[in-house]
Amino acid sequence: MQELEIAKTELVSLLNTLIKECKVFAPVEQNGFITFQEIHSGSEAFLDYINSKKPPKEIFFPQSEGLFSYDLSKGKGWSVEGPSSEKKQSIIFGIRPCDARSLVLLDNVFDGQLYKDPYYTDKRKNTTIIAIGCNQPSSTCFCTSLGGGPFYQEGSDLILVDIGQKYILQVVTEKGEKLAKKHNEFKEAEDHSLSLVRDTMEKADALMKSKIEVQKVTEKLDSMFDDPFWDLVSEKCIGCAVCTYLCPTCHCFDITDEVISQTGERVRTWDSCAFPSFTLEASGVNPRPSNKERYRQRIMHKFNYFLANHGMVACVGCGRCIKECPVNLDIRGVLNSILNH
Amino acid sequence: MLNTSVAIRDIAKKLLDEKKVDLIIGFEKGSVPLRSTPCFIRSTSEADRLIWNVSCENNLAKYLPKIKERVAIVAKGCDVRSIINLIKEKQVTREQVFIIGIPCKGMIDRRKVEAKLDGKEILEAEEEDDTIILKGPNFKETIKKEEFLHDSCQTCTHRNPVIYDVLIGDKVTEDQAVDEYREVKDFESKSHDERWQSFSDEVSKCIRCYACRNACPFCYCQECFVDSSQPHWIGKTTNLSDTAIFHIVRAFHIAGRCVDCGACDRACPMGIDLRRLTKKMEKDVKELFHYEAGISLEDVPPLATFNPDDPQEFIMV
Numbered sequence: 001m002q003e004l005e006i007a008k009t010e011l012v013s014l015l016n017t018l019i020k021e022c023k024v025f026a027p028v029e030q031n032g033f034i035t036f037q038e039i040h041s042g043s044e045a046f047l048d049y050i051n052s053k054k055p056p057k058e059i060f061f062p063q064s065e066g067l068f069s070y071d072l073s074k075g076k077g078w079s080v081e082g083p084s085s086e087k088k089q090s091i092i093f094g095i096r097p098c099d100a101r102s103l104v105l106l107d108n109v110f111d112g113q114l115y116k117d118p119y120y121t122d123k124r125k126n127t128t129i130i131a132i133g134c135n136q137p138s139s140t141c142f143c144t145s146l147g148g149g150p151f152y153q154e155g156s157d158l159i160l161v162d163i164g165q166k167y168i169l170q171v172v173t174e175k176g177e178k179l180a181k182k183h184n185e186f187k188e189a190e191d192h193s194l195s196l197v198r199d200t201m202e203k204a205d206a207l208m209k210s211k212i213e214v215q216k217v218t219e220k221l222d223s224m225f226d227d228p229f230w231d232l233v234s235e236k237c238i239g240c241a242v243c244t245y246l247c248p249t250c251h252c253f254d255i256t257d258e259v260i261s262q263t264g265e266r267v268r269t270w271d272s273c274a275f276p277s278f279t280l281e282a283s284g285v286n287p288r289p290s291n292k293e294r295y296r297q298r299i300m301h302k303f304n305y306f307l308a309n310h311g312m313v314a315c316v317g318c319g320r321c322i323k324e325c326p327v328n329l330d331i332r333g334v335l336n337s338i339l340n341h
Numbered sequence: 342m343l344n345t346s347v348a349i350r351d352i353a354k355k356l357l358d359e360k361k362v363d364l365i366i367g368f369e370k371g372s373v374p375l376r377s378t379p380c381f382i383r384s385t386s387e388a389d390r391l392i393w394n395v396s397c398e399n400n401l402a403k404y405l406p407k408i409k410e411r412v413a414i415v416a417k418g419c420d421v422r423s424i425i426n427l428i429k430e431k432q433v434t435r436e437q438v439f440i441i442g443i444p445c446k447g448m449i450d451r452r453k454v455e456a457k458l459d460g461k462e463i464l465e466a467e468e469e470d471d472t473i474i475l476k477g478p479n480f481k482e483t484i485k486k487e488e489f490l491h492d493s494c495q496t497c498t499h500r501n502p503v504i505y506d507v508l509i510g511d512k513v514t515e516d517q518a519v520d521e522y523r524e525v526k527d528f529e530s531k532s533h534d535e536r537w538q539s540f541s542d543e544v545s546k547c548i549r550c551y552a553c554r555n556a557c558p559f560c561y562c563q564e565c566f567v568d569s570s571q572p573h574w575i576g577k578t579t580n581l582s583d584t585a586i587f588h589i590v591r592a593f594h595i596a597g598r599c600v601d602c603g604a605c606d607r608a609c610p611m612g613i614d615l616r617r618l619t620k621k622m623e624k625d626v627k628e629l630f631h632y633e634a635g636i637s638l639e640d641v642p643p644l645a646t647f648n649p650d651d652p653q654e655f656i657m658v
Contacts, residue, residue, distance in 0.1 A: 031546055032456065032612055049460065053610070054548070063548065064578035136478070138462055140373060236379040238403065240552040242610050258576050269577040275551075277568040326552050326608035327399060328371045328378035 003189035004169040004180055006160070011167075014185040015042030015093065022089035025059055027052055036092065047094055050138050051318060055248035056092060056099050057106060060123050063245070065268045067119065067255070073262035083119070090127040091179075098143045098316040100131045100155030102248030108310040109251050119268070128175055131156040132167070135204055140319030142210035142332060148316055150204040163196040212335050214303065214313055220338050221304040225296070229341055233334055234295035236327045241272035243298070243321035243331075249314045252278075273297050299334060345393040345443065348509045349415060352441055353388040356413050362439050363410035366401045367391040374466040375451045375473075379404070391415070393509075394468050395486055398448040400604040402558040406432040413506075414438060417445035419493070419602035421502035422635025423558040426598055429642065432561060442505030444513040447487070447494030449473065452612060454489050458482070493603030493616060496521035503636055521601075522624045528617060540585070540618075546611040547584045549577070553615055554591060556608035559598045566590060592618035597626045597644040600635040 006014060018024050019040060026045035028037045033053040039045055068082045103124070110120035134141070134150035143149055153159060157176030160167035168189055171177045180186050224230075244250045254271040257264050271278060274295075279288045288294045306314035315331075322330050353365045369380040369390040377396045382388050393415070401414055402423035416424060421442055427433050454463070454475070465476040473489075475482045496519050501512045520526075528536065551567070554560040566574050567587055575590075576583040601623055605615045626632055629652045630643035643651075 032452075050462065064580065136462075139464060232381075235381045236404075238552070238555040238608075240555040240608070241550040242552045242608075245548050245550050246610060254577055256570075256573070256577055258578070267576075267578055269579075270549075271577075272550075275568065277564075277570075322373065324610040326556050326610075328373070328376045330372035330378075333372055 003194060004171075004186040005166050005189040005193055006169065006186050007166045009165075010185045011045070011047075012042035014183060015039065015045055017183060017185065018091055018093070022091055024091045024093055025056070026093045036095070045094060047132065050134075050136070051096050051099070051320070053320075053324075054246060055102065055318070055320065056095055057102060057248050057251075059090075059092060060103070060120050060127075061106065061110065061251065061253075063270045065119060067266045067268055069263065069265040071263045085118075085122050088126065090123065091130060092127060093130045095129060095131050095156070096134055096318070097131050097150065097152040097156065097159065098141070098148055098318040099248050100129050101143075101148050101152060102155070102316045102318075103129070104155040105249050105310075105312050105314060105316070106251055108312065112310075128158075128179055129156045130158045130160065130176075130179075132160045132162065133201075133204070135162050135200055137204060137207050138319055138323075139209065140322040141208060141317060142212060142319065143317035144205070144208045145210065145212040145214050146313055146315055146317045150208070151201050161197050161200055163193060163200055166193070168193055168197050210317075210332055212332060213339060214315075214335065217303050217335050217338050218307055218313070220341065221300055224338065224341070225300070227341070229337070230292045230296040233337060234292045237274075237291055237295050237329050238327055239274050239276070239291050239294065240326065241270075241274050242324050242326060243329075244272035244274055245270055246320040246324055248316055248318055248320075249302070273301070299331075299338075303335070343510050345509055346391065349391045349393055349441060349443075350388050352507055352509070353382055353391055353413065354385045356439060357382075357385050357388065361411070362413040364408070365391070365413045365415075365441075366404055367415035367441075368393065368397045368399070368401075371396065374463045374475075375449060375454065393443060395447075395449045395473070396451070398491065398603075398607050400556070400558055400602045402427060402602075403556060403604065405438065405558070406561045408433070408437075411437055412439070413441055415441045415443060416502060416505075417443050417448075418497065418499045418502055419445075419600055421504060422499060422600040423602055425503065425635045425638055426600065426642070427558060428638060430559075430598070435638065440502065440505045440507075442502030442508045444501045444508070444510050445494075445497075446500065446513055447490035447497065449486060449489050450491040450607075454484065457484065457489070491603050491607065492524075493601050493606065495519075496523075497601075499600075499636075504638070522620065524617070525621050525624050528621070541581055543614055543617065544584050544588050545581060546613050547579065547588070548611060549579060549584065549587065550610065552608035552610060553605035553613075556604040557595065557599075558602075558604070559595050560591070566594075588615070588618060592622050595619065596622040597630070597632065597642050598634055599623055 024039050025036050026039045027034045027049055028044050029046045034049045035052055035054055036056040066083055068080055070080045110117040137150050153172045157173045159170040169180055169186055171180055252271045253268050255268050257266050280286045302314040356362045365382040367380055368377040370392055371378045375396050379399055379401055380390055400420050400423055402420050405427055428435050461477050461480055463475050463477050467474040472483050472485055498515060500515055575586045599619050609615060632643045
């Protein structure tokens, strides 16, 4: 297929066209930070950003989600209702390659061989992902250490490469190709534009300063479970869920019932292994009784267990946990400590 | 000119050499510009990691309730007041804690700095006496520290540690003229609907990460009310009712104990104005019970005791 490009001045028009066809999620500025929201006009999209505060996983895996509700009040026995299934097509526009990759990772959990979560898959299969590659990775980014990159393709249907006045379009999947062909805001790319793509990508790669040998971390972790290392590295952690909730790959959840008299709803809400109650058993026993066991779990799960179970390290190197941790517990520092241990 | 970092290292080494403490809790260099991070020092060779600068914003008193060892702690004015309260609440003994007090002129709010730079990333920050030089890709900018301090620092009336075992540096002048409740009074003057709308808008940003709770030295309950399943006091959803209840109840739980250190506000990843509630609590406690938290080791916290002449206009008309 002929290479395509789109002028930045045409973006709003493209988004407005897409909005007529389906739900469009894009980065918007709200309360002083960037968040992915459904937009109703192309001009709402805010693309001059490094990354969103919250990861776009919440589009497929919302923080609070009703699973079903029941009503006994009608006096005729049970009536149970699940949420209506998502028929409408969606597009996530302006996602970063690390976050797009995180969705592939989450598919292992919510759309796996054994278990398919309809609340997730329903939305996921109807969504097209249009990413914008990162010309200027942040100093806290380390996606290349995890096998990703500023223009990494897996997880996206289309990737836009910013070469100044326009974006060059990289088609990744058939789904993406179909969308591109359908919209004449995409024009044939000029020959000289394509060499600019190569330059842009090289410059971005050169800016990626953090490099960690994650494979060696995984190997080392195999024999570190009982190491006193964990007491020291977890000492300053305050056990909140900032890293968990802002992480594009974290996916643990709790299920509770919200009941008012004769009606109720079963809800799924995000949960964090950092919380003491996460592993608290009905007997009162807690297999992870202190912060040390819980922090160890975070690292072991992401860099060892998840790899063994699903073939991917459960981290995409987006750096949100580094930026927002209240005590600046830097995961890159922890990984390097493991390597040097 | 005193180099505070060096002075802290010296006292740390002395305390460890003389076996007066087993552990020093202080700050070391952070992994990104304008940040420092808590560190736990147990040997003189590690003590050179200790630093002091305008990014030492955490309240290290948070770590005291779990500590069994004799500990020295680097503490600025607000942190010391937290320690006093923790001693009164019997979470730590006075003998257990060696307070390395630091008179403080305020800590930098890096979110205000980021807002000023309009999203440009800071790659280097150099602190001078009154300014900070910020450098990033294609820019260099100098800012005045006093213009970018945390809100709680701007209205601080206890910059000097109230008690200490050693004081590093000279005492700084306290700002007696500041109206620390100006923003609370502004808020109080609004209508009921305006206040509810403003409060709802603010807490709607909440992602229930509990960073505020976990950063607070006074949130040390073995089981927090939000984690209770029997009874299930509050829901885990991010619905406004659940989230609002969390913040309101937490504010009441720390009323009379909160010293306005700002740790909750600084920890929040969503930039919620948490001090709006806590500062109001502080003002109410002052007006109703003529009590200021964390000033004296002797006085009894008003919500932990009862006097027959406690105000009760809300019961008796």
